[in-house]
Amino acid sequence: MANHLFDGLLQNANLERAFAQLDDGRWYTYNHVLEVSARFANMLVKCGVKPGDRVAAQIPKSIEALMLYLGTVRAGGVFLPLNNAYTASEVEYFLDNATPRLFVCDPARRAEFDEVTGKLGVRLETMGVWKNHETSAGTLLDAGIVAPAEFTNVDRGPDDLAAILYTSGTTGRSKGAMLTHDNLLSNAVVLKDLWAFTEDDVLLHALPIFHTHGLFVATNTIMVAGARMVFVPGFKVDQVIECLPGVTSMMGVPTFYTRLLDDDRFTRELTAHMRLFVSGSAPLLAETHVEFEERTGHRILERYGMTETNMNTSNPYDGERRAGTVGFPLPGVDLRVCDPDTGDTLAQGEIGGIEVKGPNVFAGYWQMPEKTAEEFRADGFFITGDLGKVDEDGYVHIVGRAKDLIISGGYNIYPKEIELLLDEQDGVLESAVIGVNHPDFGEGVVGVVVPANGQALNEEAIMSAISDKIARFKQPKKIYVVDELPRNTMGKVQKNVLRDTYYDTFAP
Ligand code: MCA
Ligand code: AMP
Numbered sequence: 158m159a160n161h162l163f164d165g166l167l168q169n170a171n172l173e174r175a176f177a178q179l180d181d182g183r184w185y186t187y188n189h190v191l192e193v194s195a196r197f198a199n200m201l202v203k204c205g206v207k208p209g210d211r212v213a214a215q216i217p218k219s220i221e222a223l224m225l226y227l228g229t230v231r232a233g234g235v236f237l238p239l240n241n242a243y244t245a246s247e248v249e250y251f252l253d254n255a256t257p258r259l260f261v262c263d264p265a266r267r268a269e270f271d272e273v274t275g276k277l278g279v280r281l282e283t284m285g286v287w288k289n290h291e292t293s294a295g296t297l298l299d300a301g302i303v304a305p306a307e308f309t310n311v312d313r314g315p316d317d318l319a320a321i322l323y324t325s326g327t328t329g330r331s332k333g334a335m336l337t338h339d340n341l342l343s344n345a346v347v348l349k350d351l352w353a354f355t356e357d358d359v360l361l362h363a364l365p366i367f368h369t370h371g372l373f374v375a376t377n378t379i380m381v382a383g384a385r386m387v388f389v390p391g392f393k394v395d396q397v398i399e400c401l402p403g404v405t406s407m408m409g410v411p412t413f414y415t416r417l418l419d420d421d422r423f424t425r426e427l428t429a430h431m432r433l434f435v436s437g438s439a440p441l442l443a444e445t446h447v448e449f450e451e452r453t454g455h456r457i458l459e460r461y462g463m464t465e466t467n468m469n470t471s472n473p474y475d476g477e478r479r480a481g482t483v484g485f486p487l488p489g490v491d492l493r494v495c496d497p498d499t500g501d502t503l504a505q506g507e508i509g510g511i512e513v514k515g516p517n518v519f520a521g522y523w524q525m526p527e528k529t530a531e532e533f534r535a536d537g538f539f540i541t542g543d544l545g546k547v548d549e550d551g552y553v554h555i556v557g558r559a560k561d562l563i564i565s566g567g568y569n570i571y572p573k574e575i576e577l578l579l580d581e582q583d584g585v586l587e588s589a590v591i592g593v594n595h596p597d598f599g600e601g602v603v604g605v606v607v608p609a610n611g612q613a614l615n616e617e618a619i620m621s622a623i624s625d626k627i628a629r630f631k632q633p634k635k636i637y638v639v640d641e642l643p644r645n646t647m648g649k650v651q652k653n654v655l656r657d658t659y660y661d662t663f664a665p
Pocket of ligand 2: 436437440441462465
């Protein structure tokens with residue numbers, strides 16, 4: 158046996174060639190990848206990590222953070238990355254649920270986690286951004302840098318777990334999607350071929366690395382191709398514009414592209430040499446697609462995926478990239494559109510629930526067998542919760558969501574989680590949370606609250622009461638206080654009515 162994911166990721170790597178160019182001026186070769194991931198694997202073993210143990214991390218984006226992911230895979234562990242915006246109480250839920258052997262946090266936040274990790278019996282280490290050999294960058298990085306640079310990979314097969322990524326749920330409780338070595342590797346191999354990545358490519362990596370898009374789609378695909386990244390800490394328009402001349406490709410959420418289009422420096426000349434722009438994680442408006450082509454001459458390639466499934470569909474690399482569609486099922490992925498209630502497959506062109514099956518589809522939710530069973534059909538198809546259709550040319554269109562979900566700037570926000578929190582606040586009888594058009598984030602979160610017994614409520618008081626409970630990006634950007642919520646005859650809150658009423662909230 159061998160280590161299925163790690164071996165597969167490095168199968169085309171020329172060790173002397175560059176893997177990443179960093180914004181502190183460092184160049185990282187594939188040799189460095191081997192060495193530094195080995196150092197982390199050694200450190201993890203020293204920290205007691207055994208095959209199958211979870212390694213949770215909420216750390217700033219850095220090349221070393223990526224090496225911690227690879228080191229975990231090499232040590233046979235299961236990597237569990239967490240959004241840096243999560244508050245300590247959100248993190249506590251994940252640690253309690255996933256029971257990791259080790260939690261690595263930002264050195265600046267250590268005090269927030271000492272108590273909870275002590276209580277849960279989770280070892281705590283820290284890791285910041287490396288500056289130089291004199292400056293500490295956290296306990297794990299300081300010790301990792303001097304750990305041995307060789308490591309014998311732990312044997313792991315295609316079906317062993319490589320990562321758990323939490324996705325929120327419609328009940329408000331987050332579920333850990335278990336991703337296997339082959340879920341990740343098979344998807345990366347398909348995307349490399351489909352999008353024609355070669356070792357001559359240079360990808361501009363400005364995405365966060367705690368989600369599927371930045372961690373797997375971008376990084377794994379580049380590694381499998383033996384290609385290179387320009388790796389920057391986040392999406393800042395000035396930096397992206399500065400880096401574009403040195404890259405061949407870019408992956409982003411729609412907000413990246415709308416922000417670039419808002420900048421006059423983003424021109425046809427600046428992008429003339431580019432080979433590929435990929436968009437995903439949220440719907441790309443057809444008008445953005447058209448404006449992008451008018452401005453640059455490039456057609457954005459839109460694809461569709463989920464944490465649970467990695468990538469499912471993609472517009473063609475060669476062939477027509479159709480605005481408003483997410484293209485065709487990837488090679489190896491079966492996709493069908495079904496009646497959400499009966500599960501019957503619908504005729505081509507009809508709108509229903511999108512279901513998928515393939516090597517990309519996850520192994521289930523961590524310790525939630527009932528939830529897992531609910532979201533799979535008996536024949537193994539996964540019910541995505543997205544509504545769509547397949548047109549006469551085979552292009553998949555996503556037309557809506559059966560799940561109550563807001564996607565803001567590429568981050569998923571489940572209204573139920575926010576509603577439960579708002580309902581707990583003093584003086585609140587009930588609430589509804591909706592997403593409405595937002596010029597920058599696509600959708601913006603709006604809270605609508607009803608006071609209990611005529612109590613006086615105000616937006617600021619509610620916002621301050623929830624400010625340390627949930628990540629900032631999930632908090633409503635506007636709260637309305639109303640006498641009652643619109644309901645249908647069954648008593649269900651009519652969110653469509655609320656969305657119409659508050660449609661203009663973020664109008665420019
Ligand atoms: C930041 N803020 C947000 C968001 N991001 N609010 C709503 N939605 C957001 N996405 C808020 C902050 O809380 C802060 O609020 C203010 O905006 C500025 O924060 P800052 O960090 O400066 O924002 P930014 O750097 O401009 O970030 C915006 C961003 C970022 C670049 C669009 O959100 C981003 O990188 N998004 C990518 C997400 C992603 O990778 N998704 C992939 C998921 P205040 O000022 O009030 O404090 S994987 C996935 O979905 C599937 C598998 C797939 O198909 O890929
Ligand atoms: P996540 O749970 O963060 O992995 O988000 C997955 C969800 O993002 C999917 O179920 C879709 O609703 C949405 N999504 C991803 N890519 C696209 C896309 N290209 N167009 C529309 N929605 C998308």
